[in-house]
Amino acid sequence: MVREAVLLATLFLVYSAGRQLAARHSGSAFDHAHEVLSFQRWLHLPDEAAIQHWALQFPQLVQGANLYYASVHAPLTAAVLLxxxxxxxxxxxxxxxxxxxxxGLALIGHIAFPLAPPRMLPGFVDTGLRFGQSVYGPDQTGSAVNQFAAMPSLHVGWAALIALSMVLITRSRWRWLWLLHPIVTFGVVVVTANHYWLDGIVVLVLLAASLPFLLRPGLHADRPRTRNSVPPRRVLK
Structure with a gap:
């Protein structure tokens, strides 16, 4: 367990350092944001601003989305890993x-393509600030967290990985409900204007590229056998 803690802590420190490196390019982050919106319009993806404005008619829904964004992502991931x-x-x-x-692949994206989230752009609402639930604060550049690391979305990526892992590893008939987690997370990051559609789409492509690590032989080696897997008794003649 100590080795695992050291590994995860090292990963977190390297990831945080890389995000801070990307934070130095705030000017290009806003240019990239407009490029992403233009590309999404070309792809005919749904308008995030219109979706958010519709959701804002239901304050409790948006407050729930803020809470999910801030409080479920890291704790649930840590709980499943534990x-x-x-x-x-x-x-x-x-x-x-x-x-x-x-x-690691996401970190490369954050460094190579710094991206301002939608909530920093005209036409969008920072729902965290509006309802007093922000995890970032009003200062875009002074925060200890790099707010220009929207591409790709690890909220969506980790949620999809956790859900897929639990579906593949566990046997419960209820395991398919885990798929709701990435679906809800994708909706949450759009409604709260923390990510674009492309942020989630790109991270799913990166997850697909990482699946050989997950699907290596031995994934089910320590999964309990079902009752039907018990060998039949020998019949004495």
Whole structure:
């Protein structure tokens, strides 16, 4: 467990340092934001601003989205990783290295393509600030967190990885409900104007590129057998 904690802490420190490096390019981050919006219009993707303005008619819905964005992402990811490390240690190793790969690829994107989130642009509302639930604060550049690392969205990426892992690793008939987590997360990051559609789409492509780490042989090695897997008794003649 100590080794795992050191590995995850190192990953977090490297990731944070890379995000701060990307934060130095705030000017290009806003240029990239307008490019992303133009490209999305060319793709005929739904208008995020229109979706957000519709959602703002229901304050409790938006407050719930803010809460989900701020309070579910990291705690749920950590809880699933902890559960896997205790009850499915071999599967945990697959998930861990998949997450390392996905996060590393995302960091390259954050450095190479700094991107201001929609909430910083005219026509969008920073729902966190409006309802007093912001995890960033009003200062765009002075925060300890790089706010120009919208592309790709690790909120969506980690949610999809956790959901896919639990569907593949566990046997419960309810395991398919895990797929609601990335779906809800994708909607949440759009409604709160923290990400664009493309941020989520790109991270899903990166996750697909990282799947060989997850799907290596041995993913189900420590999964309990079902009752039907017990060998039949021999009949004495």
């Amino acid at each position: 559960w896997l490390s205790i009850w499915r240690p071999r599967a945990y190793a697959h998930v861990r290295w998949t997450m390392v790969s996905l996060t």
